[in-house]
Amino acid sequence: MNDPVADTVHELARRARVAARVLADTDRTAKDAALQAMADALLSDAPSILAANAADVQAARDGGTHEHLVDRLQLDSTRMSAMAEGTREIAGLPDPVGEVVRGSTLPNGLQLRQLRVPFGVVGIIYEARPNVTADAAALCLKSGNAVLLRGSGSAARTNASIVQSLRSAVESTGLPADSVQAVDAADRASAAHLMRARGLVDLVIPRGGAGLIRTVVEESTVPVIETGVGNCHVYVDAAADLDMALAIVLNSKTHRTSVCNSAESLLVHEAVAKDFLPVLVDALQSAGVTIHGDAAFQDASEHVLSATEEDFATEYLSWDISAAVVSSLDDAVEHIRTYSSGHTEAIVTGSLSAARQFARQVDAAAVMVNASTRFTDGAQFGFGAEIGISTQKLHARGPMGLPELTTTTYVMSGSGHVR
Amino acid sequence: MNDPVADTVHELARRARVAARVLADTDRTAKDAALQAMADALLSDAPSILAANAADVQAARDGGTHEHLVDRLQLDSTRMSAMAEGTREIAGLPDPVGEVVRGSTLPNGLQLRQLRVPFGVVGIIYEARPNVTADAAALCLKSGNAVLLRGSGSAARTNASIVQSLRSAVESTGLPADSVQAVDAADRASAAHLMRARGLVDLVIPRGGAGLIRTVVEESTVPVIETGVGNCHVYVDAAADLDMALAIVLNSKTHRTSVCNSAESLLVHEAVAKDFLPVLVDALQSAGVTIHGDAAFQDASEHVLSATEEDFATEYLSWDISAAVVSSLDDAVEHIRTYSSGHTEAIVTGSLSAARQFARQVDAAAVMVNASTRFTDGAQFGFGAEIGISTQKLHARGPMGLPELTTTTYVMSGSGHVR
Numbered sequence: 092m093n094d095p096v097a098d099t100v101h102e103l104a105r106r107a108r109v110a111a112r113v114l115a116d117t118d119r120t121a122k123d124a125a126l127q128a129m130a131d132a133l134l135s136d137a138p139s140i141l142a143a144n145a146a147d148v149q150a151a152r153d154g155g156t157h158e159h160l161v162d163r164l165q166l167d168s169t170r171m172s173a174m175a176e177g178t179r180e181i182a183g184l185p186d187p188v189g190e191v192v193r194g195s196t197l198p199n200g201l202q203l204r205q206l207r208v209p210f211g212v213v214g215i216i217y218e219a220r221p222n223v224t225a226d227a228a229a230l231c232l233k234s235g236n237a238v239l240l241r242g243s244g245s246a247a248r249t250n251a252s253i254v255q256s257l258r259s260a261v262e263s264t265g266l267p268a269d270s271v272q273a274v275d276a277a278d279r280a281s282a283a284h285l286m287r288a289r290g291l292v293d294l295v296i297p298r299g300g301a302g303l304i305r306t307v308v309e310e311s312t313v314p315v316i317e318t319g320v321g322n323c324h325v326y327v328d329a330a331a332d333l334d335m336a337l338a339i340v341l342n343s344k345t346h347r348t349s350v351c352n353s354a355e356s357l358l359v360h361e362a363v364a365k366d367f368l369p370v371l372v373d374a375l376q377s378a379g380v381t382i383h384g385d386a387a388f389q390d391a392s393e394h395v396l397s398a399t400e401e402d403f404a405t406e407y408l409s410w411d412i413s414a415a416v417v418s419s420l421d422d423a424v425e426h427i428r429t430y431s432s433g434h435t436e437a438i439v440t441g442s443l444s445a446a447r448q449f450a451r452q453v454d455a456a457a458v459m460v461n462a463s464t465r466f467t468d469g470a471q472f473g474f475g476a477e478i479g480i481s482t483q484k485l486h487a488r489g490p491m492g493l494p495e496l497t498t499t500t501y502v503m504s505g506s507g508h509v510r
Numbered sequence: 511m512n513d514p515v516a517d518t519v520h521e522l523a524r525r526a527r528v529a530a531r532v533l534a535d536t537d538r539t540a541k542d543a544a545l546q547a548m549a550d551a552l553l554s555d556a557p558s559i560l561a562a563n564a565a566d567v568q569a570a571r572d573g574g575t576h577e578h579l580v581d582r583l584q585l586d587s588t589r590m591s592a593m594a595e596g597t598r599e600i601a602g603l604p605d606p607v608g609e610v611v612r613g614s615t616l617p618n619g620l621q622l623r624q625l626r627v628p629f630g631v632v633g634i635i636y637e638a639r640p641n642v643t644a645d646a647a648a649l650c651l652k653s654g655n656a657v658l659l660r661g662s663g664s665a666a667r668t669n670a671s672i673v674q675s676l677r678s679a680v681e682s683t684g685l686p687a688d689s690v691q692a693v694d695a696a697d698r699a700s701a702a703h704l705m706r707a708r709g710l711v712d713l714v715i716p717r718g719g720a721g722l723i724r725t726v727v728e729e730s731t732v733p734v735i736e737t738g739v740g741n742c743h744v745y746v747d748a749a750a751d752l753d754m755a756l757a758i759v760l761n762s763k764t765h766r767t768s769v770c771n772s773a774e775s776l777l778v779h780e781a782v783a784k785d786f787l788p789v790l791v792d793a794l795q796s797a798g799v800t801i802h803g804d805a806a807f808q809d810a811s812e813h814v815l816s817a818t819e820e821d822f823a824t825e826y827l828s829w830d831i832s833a834a835v836v837s838s839l840d841d842a843v844e845h846i847r848t849y850s851s852g853h854t855e856a857i858v859t860g861s862l863s864a865a866r867q868f869a870r871q872v873d874a875a876a877v878m879v880n881a882s883t884r885f886t887d888g889a890q891f892g893f894g895a896e897i898g899i900s901t902q903k904l905h906a907r908g909p910m911g912l913p914e915l916t917t918t919t920y921v922m923s924g925s926g927h928v929r
Contacts, residue, residue: 115870116870116871197890197891197892201881201885203891205908210903289727294903294904309731312727312728314734316904332926335925339926339928342928342929346928346929446923450919450921451534451535452531452534452535454627455919457919457920457921457922458919458920458921458922459922459924460922461923461925461926461927462922462923462924462926462928463928463929465928465929466927471929472616472622472920473614483733484630484712484713484733484917485733485735485917486904488917488918488920489624489919498907499907499908500869500877500907501875501877501891501908502869502876502877502879503876503877503879503885504879504880505878505879505885506754506880507751507754507757507881508881508882509757509758509760509761509765509881509884510761510765510885510890
């Protein structure tokens with residue numbers, strides 16, 4: 092039963108719990124001072140962080156990692172400045188802790204208040220991008236949670252260097268260094284121990300690809316918030332303005348293809364297919380998009396590939412899109428309910444009843460009416476920053492800001508009340 | 511791979527999903543009509559339900575079931591009336607579905623609204639008490655969710671009879687009978703398949719003892735809300751009014767011992783121990799409570815048993831209480847954080863700073879200041895009805911009413927907005 096990796100993770104979690112008690116009782120002024128110190132440290136420690144990152148990048152290239160993954164891993168002074176700036180922005184957001192969610196005085200005179208409080212210890216299990224390290228640390232600290240950061244092995248040197256910088260900064264302002272800790276990614280089992288440390292860790296948030304998220308959901312005994320997989324659809328209704336539809340499809344697909352809120356599938360009502368498909372297919376292909384279409388789409392261009400069942404179920408995260416013509420709004424909803432990952436679904440229509448039906452029936456975290464799928468985003472929603480986009484229904488659904496990193500407690504105050 | 515029990519559960523879940531789509535789109539008037547019909551049916555079908563219950567009770571007695579468990583299983587006309595009345599009360603509560611949780615118009619003109627929507631399909635896995643069958647069905651229907659009810663084998667005939675009655679009633683008002691379905695309890699594996707039907711079932715709520723809840727939390731891949739285990743403490747502070755403290759301790763322990771919000775452990779500040787312990791120990795013992803105490807409590811009476819580590823960790827649900835003297839508020843908080851199940855913690859004190867510190871530091875779903883632990887209850891909180899008391903931090907914490915049986919969706923409305 093002696094497992095050194097488990098022991099190490101549990102020891103980190105216990106230290107995080109001690110720090111979490113201090114953080115839960117720390118006011119906004121002190122937390123914001125720590126966040127400003129963290130931002131300062133990211134800038135002043137940039138040379139050593141970039142050196143660590145260069146070693147990670149070199150190792151990745153030596154290992155034959157694809158260049159687009161190397162790009163996600165690589166930091167430069169611009170990205171370092173963005174990390175520091177993001178940390179300062181979080182300092183500027185309201186503190187969710189202590190917010191009275193609801194309150195009342197009961198008929199018997201008891202005073203009931205529901206208050207936001209931190210979770211305690213939050214584990215983040217994530218892939219490549221090292222900016223997640225600073226973002227997650229800042230969001231957790233602001234919401235009063237201690238964080239255990241378990242990044243990918245490929246970014247281990249970078250993440251360790253960032254965490255070291257952040258810990259010194261936090262400690263310099265008088266808060267516990269253990270508010271921010273890295274879990275060693277060298278041993279694959281450390282992630283498994285983190286997600287099974289029920290009682291020590293209050294919440295695990297996986298950020299990464301579908302495989303990582305599936306593993307965490309299957310294996311974790313700690314409560315999980317599932318994030319990010321987006322097989323997002325744009326449905327062009329019979330009552331759509333076709334110029335608007337074209338702009339929304341192009342933006343949803345091509346504005347940034349590697350993100351979860353980009354469109355991966357396209358449905359067009361048959362009433363507008365004859366007019367719209369030639370224009371649409373031409374525009375997508377001119378933009379460099381590969382279309383995997385049904386028979387109607389294939390009729391529109393010889394360059395449209397034949398869509399398989401798997402195409403409709405795939406989150407490409409690339410310059411590909413699946414496409415089909417549907418004979419009704421009901422069919423569009425059925426198709427979406429079959430293949431959707433519950434992230435974002437968009438309808439383009441001038442019909443209020445079509446918009447209402449679509450919004451009620453698609454069952455997604457976000458529904459866009461006459462707007463690009465790309466708007467499902469914490470910053471776009473005005474939340475200031477996000478720890479991820481939840482695609483589950485429990486606790487938080489859609490972009491998760493600071494309030495979603497808290498739980499609540501009821502405080503009831505009486506004068507000797509008994510039942 | 512062919513598993514008939516799994517196939518049956520999955521088929522029920524698929525039928526529930528079809529019903530859930532209809533329920534999600536059903537207005538309050540129609541849901542309330544179904545709830546009134548359910549209440550009427552419970553009364554008119556009482557003879558057949560009571561006959562089924564008599565068979566369950568007979569089988570339980572024949573199997574040597576303890577009488578206090580038989581009592582939990584047994585229905586009579588009073589309990590049937592209470593079930594019907596409870597259903598009508600739920601009809602009278604506001605509909606949580608469609609509530610706008612927040613909304614704004616963003617700087618770019620996009621209109622953002624966060625709306626409450628049903629989860630979809632909710633599984634309830636519960637023990638003995640057959641009234642849970644009607645309560646859970648009514649709460650789920652009102653919140654627009656289809657429910658899969660997996661009760662205990664010992665109540666199988668009763669639950670089947672209640673569900674048959676409710677299904678006919680629901681159908682008679684034009685809503686789908688499959689809004690309410692029973693999962694056969696004859697095969698133990700049916701519960702396991704229910705909690706692993708991820709993608710078909712949106713949420714599982716276990717209601718029952720610690721063993722059941724642990725199993726569901728460990729095994730489920732469907733998101734779970736943990737309910738009910740309550741190792742609740744009353745802490746009598748140095749600044750307590752001792753008459754008030756005595757009344758609160760007695761009420762918390764003896765008002766009803768078999769429920770999760772009864773007190774199981776008692777802590778007394780040493781500054782008041784000398785005056786308070788003789789009175790307290792005498793009062794508890796006169797009420798019929800067995801005290802498992804530390805040395806100080808044992809000094810107060812020869813009938814105080816010696817408390818073990820396990821006593822402090824136990825939710826007795828009986829006429830027992832563990833008890834200790836602590837040397838400070840900090841020690842009380844430490845003791846509670848070590849042994850608490852995070853349900854309800856009470857402090858009796860006249861000191862505002864002690865009350866504040868206690869509320870901030872104990873980390874529980876509910877904190878009572880100068881009030882009995884027995885107030886942690888949906889009805890007492892004014893929520894009208896509850897599906898359980900959550901002791902987890904994700905999604906809902908404390909008494910769960912109708913809003914906690916919903917999730918949300920963001921609807922964003924634009925006029926061709928792109929990024």
